[in-house]
Structure formats: structure tokens, C-alpha cells
Amino acid sequence: MPAFFDGFYNAWLSKSPNLLMAPSVQFVLLVTGVYLLYVLFYKSSTVKRNLLLVFSLYFYYRLAGTGILALLVIAIVDYLSAQKIHASPTIAGRRFWYVLSITVCLSLLFISKYLPAIPGADMFLTVGRAYGWVSIIGISYYVFKSIGYVTDLYRGVIEKPEENFPVYLLYLSFFPSIVAGPIARAREFLPQLHEPESFTQAKASEGFWLIASGIFKKVVIADFIAVNFLDKVFESPQYFSGTEGLITLFIVPMQVFYDFSGYTDIALGVALLFGFTLKNNFNQPFRSLSVTDFWRRWHITLLDWLYDNVYNPLTFSLRSLRTAGIIIGIIVTFFLSGLWHGASVVFIVWGLLHACWLILEVLTKRLRGPVAPGKTSFGQKLWAALSFLFIAATFVLFKSTTLDIALQIGSKILQGFSLNTFQKWMTEYAAVGIVIVLGYVLHFLPNAWYGKAKNYFAGRSWYMQATILAVLFYIIYQFGAVSAKPFIYLEF
Amino acid sequence: MKISKTERLQERAKRKSYFAAKQALKTILLLLIYLLFFSFAGNGIAVPGTSLVLSFKPYAELFTFKGPIENTKADALIASYLAGDKSADGSPTRENVFINPVHDGVSPLDNFFEALTSDAPHRLIRVAHYGDSQLEGDRITMQIRERLQKAFGGSGYGFVPISDIATPISYERTSTENLIKYNVFSQKLSAGIPYGLSGTAYKFVYQMNMKEGMTADSLRSDTATVATTQSDTIKRFSGASASFRFTRNKSFNTASLLFGRVTGPTEIAITGDNGIELFKGSLNDNISYQENELNRLVLPAEKMQRNCKITFAGDNSTVFYGLYLDPDKDVQVDNYSIRGHSGNGLLLLNEQFSRLQLQYLDTKLVILQYGGNTVPYIDNVKEKKYIKDMYSSVIMKIRKIIMAKAYEGEYRTYPGLTMVRDALRETALENGCAFWDVFEMMGGENSILKWSEKGLAAKDGHFSISGEEVVARELVKQIEREYAVYKKRKGDS
Structure with a gap:
């Protein structure tokens, strides 16, 4: 019997990044099983949502193991911060909760993704690897989703925070997109979790x-x-x-x-x-x-995020510098884009090379004509x-x-x-x-x-x-x- | 109880949604039934008129969900290998990895070991290392050569192809595009023209049909003088050349160019640094070159140690069989690799002609490192028998040519790998050869993933430079171990 449980654990409960290897029959069977329940409980949106949430968390646990704790911490902190930002009567109070939320998100991202690349982090690597906190799969994606949500709320793009915690957690952990996007904007995805049924043939x-x-x-x-x-x-x-x-x-x-x-x-x-x-x-x-056109067609949701949260605010605040402000905006945005892909010189150089070409395109725009x-x-x-x-x-x-x-x-x-x-x-x-x-x-x-x-x-x-x-x-x-x-x- | 219009609309939307989801679920379930159905196709469905067989995952494999791949044996072995020569802990035992059975007091490697212990002066003992892309560009072979030469003496580069798609790692080579490499696998010579012992041969052409991607053979002399020009479809050349740069400080005492019968004027010139002429000769000046099936041109080795360029010119290209850059004595290892080849092309070697080459090349040990291009297509017993028959024929062929006893084989990870490994091991042992099991040496099933994790191999099975070092070190270590056993055996008898 223990062998049976071992087999069961290894097959269905252990951490298994291979679960997503296409075409994985196990993945197909799991999704089919959940889908069957999803159809059976068609009358209750709450049951369906919670079913999807449980499966999303299970799915992510299979891929990331204990790395799921990072997702839960981010969800809790950002959910609470969002409530506080909305309820806070003063700008200072709103800013405090906003900064706290961003700090927690970026800290976890840094610990998982960038700290291992820093020389001398051997001690952390030993402990972090043992607990599965190094290179947590998908963290770059849901950190960006969460930051985007809190930022939109802080700026007033979203008027009210999500009151239902499971709904917010489902937004972050939605299994089809948790590991590699697309990075859905909260203002576009959260309403779908509330709206009446819209599923069609x-x-x-x-x-x-x-x-x-x-x-x-x-x-x-x-x-x-x-x-x-x-x-x-x-x-x-x-x-x-x-x-x-x-x-x-x-x-x-x-x-x-x-x-x-x-x-x-x-x-x-x-x-x-x-x-x-x-x-x-x-x-x-x-x-x-052109390369500018390319970035409107490639990894669109990442560029949307960077545009909303980095490039646009930065160039707006530097608008007095005119073209120089745009150039700074491009450099910072694409430096971050490179860094987002990984803590490696290769990605940073890649990002900066794109920045250089984009700057060239900004400067030659008139020459090239409409x-x-x-x-x-x-x-x-x-x-x-x-x-x-x-x-x-x-x-x-x-x-x-x-x-x-x-x-x-x-x-x-x-x-x-x-x-x-x-x-x-x-x-x-x-x-x-x-x-x-x-x-x-x-x-x-x-x-x-x-x-x-x-x-x-x-x-x-x-x-x-x-x-x-x-x-x-x-x-x-x-x-x-x-x-x-x-x-x-x-x-x- | 009355329900509002909104609630009615919501209820209708839910029903519509339910209906759509139910249809989708039916589609998924039918799809799963189809997938199950495919799994019962056994050995697959052969496409009539072709060698294609369509297959799907077997039923058992379809529903086998393994957890994370663990291979503690591979982990321990890799740690041991990476610790270097000093550590023998965890190294695989000779019983399951390197099999060199002794029958009637003689082992398959004795032929090689006898040559090593021979008192004959100035004797160069050669090892022929045959294989596929794992070896191309002198990979792995270079490591084995350096280790064997360190242990038993020797220097030089051994067999040097004058043209190849692969970039060599032990020297630099640039060949003109009209110097063509033919081989027993993918680009064959015209019928009747023999291949070299390497399974390759080289010819230069004066014209290439660029549009059709075909190479035309040599033209008459009136077109041969046309300088390199490009028309719509034809590109012409005034000659062919191969340039070499040797930087590894592996000096050689002899440099030989092997070639077939000369049927027309062929000029060969060798230039060194700054275009200084080192050698110039006309092959048709020598009557014997026009009579012998195989010839050897001895080149000025002492002047070719760093940079040299060999230029060919003539009306009708002689068939060349490559350069050999060797020491006078001790050990030399030749890299005979052909990309994508699984070994069966060696059956095309002409026995008589190959023996002529052995007059110049005293090959005492043949290592056949194949399997990687065979494994993906093998998954049943019938195919295993085919593999056994094929490699048995290859061994017999080599044996007929060399009349020696040495042979080994090697593979890489794939689902059908163990079957191929077993087939090769059985074939090797049934034919009185030694057998080196790289699959076990690596750590067995799925060890390729561990090797890949440690940067020792790519996931497709090709070794990285560090992996090649490990493989070569382990092979030479096994040979040395067997050599010690041999000496003890001879001392005891």
C-alpha cells in the first residue's frame, strides 16, 4: 500500500514542472475533470468560480511547489493594501499602502529571481533551493498583474477595489495564464469574473x-x-x-x-x-x-504593462525635456524589459540594444515619413x-x-x-x-x-x-x- | 413566486452557457476516446508505398504519469566524473559498462594491446574512431587522442578531411565550396568509385549548378581556365583549395595525402605563410599514380606545422582520401565521422581497396560509436533484430578489412535506447568484440537530463565540451584498466 500512495503522490500531488509539457495527457485529463464539474455546477457562478480557484491553486502548486506561498503572500498583501488605499482619506495614507504593496511584490520578485544571480548569495541559494524559493515559476507574471492592479487603483483608473478575496486570488492565479501570461489587466479581467454567463458555442x-x-x-x-x-x-x-x-x-x-x-x-x-x-x-x-511597430505586435500584454506603468508616467513627468524625455523613457522601459526577462547580462544588453534602435527610429521618424x-x-x-x-x-x-x-x-x-x-x-x-x-x-x-x-x-x-x-x-x-x-x- | 426580467435573462444566459459548455465537454470526451483509440494501434500504421509508420503513444505510456525525474545513480556518477581523475568513487564497474570478455585466454582488445607492447621500432599504431555528429569536427576523438597519446606516446592530428560541413575543433580549415566531400551515407560517389577507410572521399569540381543546387562534375579543359564568375545558373571555378591552421602544437613528422588513380593532369601546390611555396607537383608525372588504385603523396610535414594551403588544379579531379598528419611512432587516433550516419553505410566500403589503405595505416583498434541516429526509430523486437543484423554485418565487414578483433559501440538516451543498447551489446559480444556501454556509464535511464542539467550534454543527446572530456576520459580509463589486466594476464601466463 505505501507503494501505491507513493505512486499516487508522485503522479498527482508532487511538484511537477513537466505537467505543462505539450502534449501532456495528464494535463488534458485534469482539465477535463474540472470542466466536467464546471458544467455540472452551471447554475452557481460562485461554485464555478471557487472550483476554478481551487484547481488554479492546485495547478500552480504542482508547478511551483512551495513557491505557491509567494503567490498567496502577494495576493493577501495587495488585496488588503487595495482596501486601505481605497478607504484612506489622505494622499499620504494612500501612498503609504501603495508603496508597501509595491515593496512587498518587488521584494519577493527580487528574492526569487535576482538575488540568486548576485555574487556571494550562496547561503541563500542553498536554503532557497531547498525550499523552492529560487526562480519561482510564473512569479514575474503575477507580480506584474498585482502591481498593475494596485497602481490602477492608486491612480483612480479602477474606482473600487475588488472586495471578494477569492475573486482577486483567482485573477492572480487563473491557471491558463499564471505561468507565462498573457498579463491580463485587472480592469479587463476582474469584471469577467463577475459578469453573467457569456459562454457560447x-x-x-x-x-x-x-x-x-x-x-x-x-x-x-x-x-x-x-x-x-x-x-x-x-x-x-x-x-x-x-x-x-x-x-x-x-x-x-x-x-x-x-x-x-x-x-x-x-x-x-x-x-x-x-x-x-x-x-x-x-x-x-x-x-x-519598424522595431517600434514590432513592439506593438510582440508580447503585447507585457508592453501594455510597461507602457501603462513605466513609459507613460515617466515620459509624462519628463515632458518638459521633449525628445530627451522620450529617449530616457525608452531606455528605462527597455532596460526593465530586459531585466524582467532575467537577471542576466544577455537580457539587459538585449533590452538596451532594442532601446538604441527605438531611439534611432524616434530621431529618424520624419526622415522615414508617415x-x-x-x-x-x-x-x-x-x-x-x-x-x-x-x-x-x-x-x-x-x-x-x-x-x-x-x-x-x-x-x-x-x-x-x-x-x-x-x-x-x-x-x-x-x-x-x-x-x-x-x-x-x-x-x-x-x-x-x-x-x-x-x-x-x-x-x-x-x-x-x-x-x-x-x-x-x-x-x-x-x-x-x-x-x-x-x-x-x-x-x- | 414572480421572477424579474433581469433574473429571467440571467437564467436564459446560464442555460445557453450550460448548453455550450456541455457541447464542449462532449467534444473533449470524444477527443479523449479518439486518443485512446489511437493507442491501440500497436506498432503503428504503415503508409503504403513509403517507409513511414504512423504511431501514437502506447496505452500504458498514455496513462503513466511520473513524478519528477530522479536518478541518484546519475547524480553520483556525474559528481564523481566532475571530481576529475583523482576520484574513482562511484565510477561504473567494468562488469556492466566496459565488457571485454576473455575467451581461450584472448580478449577483443588484445590485438591493440599486443601492438602497444610490441618491441618493433618506429611503429605507429592507429585507432579508427567511427561515428556520427557526436564526433564530427574531431569532437571526442581529439580528447581520446590526447589522452591515449599522453599514456602511450604520439602526436599529430591523424586523419584530416580536406572538406567538411563541420568546423573542426583541433585545427582550423577553410575549403573552397567546389571541394566536395562525398560519403557512404548522404552524398554518394558514382558507382564503382571506392570510398576511403573513413567512409568518405573528396573531389573538386569546376562548375556548380547553383540554381538547381546540384554539383556538376569536372568540365573539359577549355572551360577549366575560366576564372570564377557567376552566371544565372552556373558558377565556374579556376581551382580548388583547402587551407589549414594548426594551433594546438601537436607536431607531426609525416604528412600524407591519399588519392586514387590519376586519369588526367592534376597539379598540387602547397603554400605556407605569406604564400611561400612549400611544394609543387604534378600527379600525372608519376607513372605509378596512373596504375595504382591507391596512391600516397608524401608532403613536406616539417614545413606545414602552422599554416598551409593545398591548391588543386586539373581537368578531371582525382579522388582524394584525405590528409594524414602523424608522428613516426606510438599512437594515433583518426576521426572518421559522418553527420546523421548510423554505421550501415560502412557496408559500402570496398574490402580490397580498404586493405590497400591499410598498407599505410596500421589500424589496430576500431571504435564504432553509433546508435544516436538509430534509436529514435526503434521500438519493437522486430526492429531490434534488424539492428542486430545490421551491426553484425558492419562488424563482419570491418573484420574482413582489418582482420582485427577490436570493436565497441555507444548510444544516447531515447525511449527505445535500451533495446538498441541490448542489440548492440549482444551483437558486439556475439561477434567477439569488446563493448563500452555509455548509457550505463552516464547513469542509465533519463541520465541525459541530469547530464544536461550539469552542462555536460544537450537534451538531444549531444555532449558538450565538458561532456566530451568526461566521455573520452572514461573510455581511455577503461582501456588503460583493460591494458593493466592484459599485462597481468600475460605476466601470469
């Missing part, structure tokens, strides 16, 4: 469609490219040629995009099945005409191509674990291109080449086509949808790597 179909799309992006494109080529280059760049370095430059952006976008689609799809709408993080980012839809000049197209190359190069940096690896790949790229090596590469990596081309083609297809495909799917009966999904999953499985890879953005 169309939403369900869209949810299934998004889940299938996400798994396809993740397994067929992102993982396939990573396992069969990209990981090898980043593991040992010294063994690859200049041509392979150049190929890497064009593959990396797509791999990171399909990995993160695949995760986001799954999160959006699962949320939709439970009747909730989350904001998409992507809008065909590599169709951007962009009208469908009427881009040759110069603007050239700028778009240069911007893409810049974005691709910085993605090489983004995906490198150290600056040294990025520099090695960079030096390989500078060695130049050899058609002979390219032909050999095409022979040996034909499947990777095909998948990359597929990735580019899918990315640049008109959005309307996706809409038509989605509508066709939504128009089928439930058993036809299940059959289509089953065939699709079966085909996707054939492309699957032997062991699924973790989503890149779970690391942040």
Missing part, C-alpha cells in the same frame, strides 16, 4: 481552434526546429559553419515566436473554454515595418528589412545563455555564406528547411484566411470538431520530438 469552437493551433505551433514548428537544429547550434556554436550561423539568424525569430505564440494560443483557448477572454500577445510581429496602409515606399521597405535583421540578430542574443555563445554565433555569421555548405545543409536538414519555410509562409498569410479557416471549423457539429481535432493531433504527434521541450517563456 462560438467561444468553445474558437477555444478548441486556438488550442489545436497552439499545439501545432509548438510541436510541429518550434520544437521540431529546436530539437533538430537550433539547440545544437546554441549548445556548441564552435562546431558550425558561417552558413549555418546565417541560417540560424533566420530561424531563431521564428522558433521563439512559434514557441511563445503556441503557448499563448493554448492559454487563450483553455481560458475561452471556461468562458474567459484573454488578450492575445501577438499580431504577426515579423510583418512589422506610413499609410498598403502604401509603403521603397525606403520604408528597406527599413523594414533592416529592422527584421536587427530583430533576428537580437533574438540570437536572447536565446543565448551567455554573451560568449552569442558572440561565437555572431562571428560564425561574419565568416560568410557558402553555397556548397548551404546545399549540404539542405540535404542534411531538409525537414528542418521545409518546416522553416512553412513557418514563414504561415506567418505572412493574410489574417482573413485564418478567420475563414476558424469559421469553417466553428461551423461544424461537436462530433465533427472532435474528429477534426483528433486527426490533427494524431498528425501533430508524428512530428513531435521524443521529449517535449519546456516553453521558453516559462523561464521568465
